[in-house]
Amino acid sequence: xxxxxxxxxxxxxxxxxxxxxxxxxxxxxxxxxxxxxxxxxxxxxxxxxxxxxxxxxxxxxxxxxxxxxxxxxxxxxxxxxxxxxxxxxxxxxxxxxxxxxxxxxxxxxxxxxxxx
Amino acid sequence: xxxxxxxxxxxxxxxxxxxxxxxxxxxxxxxxxxxxxxxxxxxxxxxxxxxxxxxxxxxxxxxxxxxxxxxxxxxxxxxxxxxxxxxxxxxxxxxxxxxxxxxxxxxxxxxxxxxx
DNA sequence: TCCATATATATGTTTTTCCATATACTAACT
DNA sequence: AGTTAGTATATGGAAAAACATATATATGGA
Numbered sequence: 001x002x003x004x005x006x007x008x009x010x011x012x013x014x015x016x017x018x019x020x021x022x023x024x025x026x027x028x029x030x031x032x033x034x035x036x037x038x039x040x041x042x043x044x045x046x047x048x049x050x051x052x053x054x055x056x057x058x059x060x061x062x063x064x065x066x067x068x069x070x071x072x073x074x075x076x077x078x079x080x081x082x083x084x085x086x087x088x089x090x091x092x093x094x095x096x097x098x099x100x101x102x103x104x105x106x107x108x109x110x111x112x113x114x115x116x
Numbered sequence: 117x118x119x120x121x122x123x124x125x126x127x128x129x130x131x132x133x134x135x136x137x138x139x140x141x142x143x144x145x146x147x148x149x150x151x152x153x154x155x156x157x158x159x160x161x162x163x164x165x166x167x168x169x170x171x172x173x174x175x176x177x178x179x180x181x182x183x184x185x186x187x188x189x190x191x192x193x194x195x196x197x198x199x200x201x202x203x204x205x206x207x208x209x210x211x212x213x214x215x216x217x218x219x220x221x222x223x224x225x226x227x228x229x230x231x232x
Numbered sequence: 233t234c235c236a237t238a239t240a241t242a243t244g245t246t247t248t249t250c251c252a253t254a255t256a257c258t259a260a261c262t
Numbered sequence: 263a264g265t266t267a268g269t270a271t272a273t274g275g276a277a278a279a280a281c282a283t284a285t286a287t288a289t290g291g292a
């Protein structure tokens with residue numbers, strides 16, 4: 001993981017919020033991030049694609065939804081950077097977490113990967 | 117410290133090298149960073165000014181030289197991010213550190229801040 | 233005046249965003 | 263099974279915005 005490429009990924013409002021939310025929640029799909037950030041679908045999708053191509057996120061499809069999580073191959077130092085940021089600036093995504101919970105029953109249900 | 121502003125500062129090759137070098141060495145002046153990075157004076161100076169304006173670096177003048185160090189007001193999480201990066205990607209600045217030592221006796225001498 | 237550093241302007245490049253459209257999957261109906 | 267409609271996500275292309283760099287010039291201290 002090239003540190004410049006990594007930090008360029010964190011240096012955008014949309015991407016950093018997505019990353020910290022995914023880190024806090026474990027796994028999120030595009031429509032959940034749209035709701036949490038109140039941003040358009042292409043915008044969210046574009047940034048997630050960039051994060052995936054850089055090796056920061058990995059995705060899995062479950063039916064119509066695509067769920068994103070932190071890539072298991074992410075170097076330890078990069079994971080620590082994300083954890084440190086979330087711990088030190090937890091208020092940064094507070095509003096987004098609130099807006100995520102407001103989805104209520106509209107949030108897609110996760111099925112375990114064993115029997116999807 | 118706004119995390120987006122912070123990460124934008126790290127998301128540039130020149131700035132990240134300067135930051136990690138300063139962190140590794142404690143304190144460096146413009147001409148030392150010019151030698152370590154083999155970059156022009158205005159380029160180095162401009163990036164250092166940005167890092168200072170963002171509150172990541174602080175400077176002190178000693179004679180003709182201006183020394184930069186990490187700002188004492190830097191939030192803990194931001195300092196930890198820098199430390200984690202340096203520890204995890206120490207080879208990133210290896211060549212720059214080598215080029216810095218090649219300055220030899222041309223490196224400006226530090227006098228303690230008490231009697232500058 | 234000389235040296236180290238800072239800044240202004242202009243320019244070229246990268247990044248971000250928007251709109252439209254394409255793909256992938258599901259459900260319902262026949 | 264095949265067709266149609268609906269939902270979720272991805273992507274191509276163009277316009278706009280942000281960023282980095284080079285050259286020239288200014289400042290400030292010895």
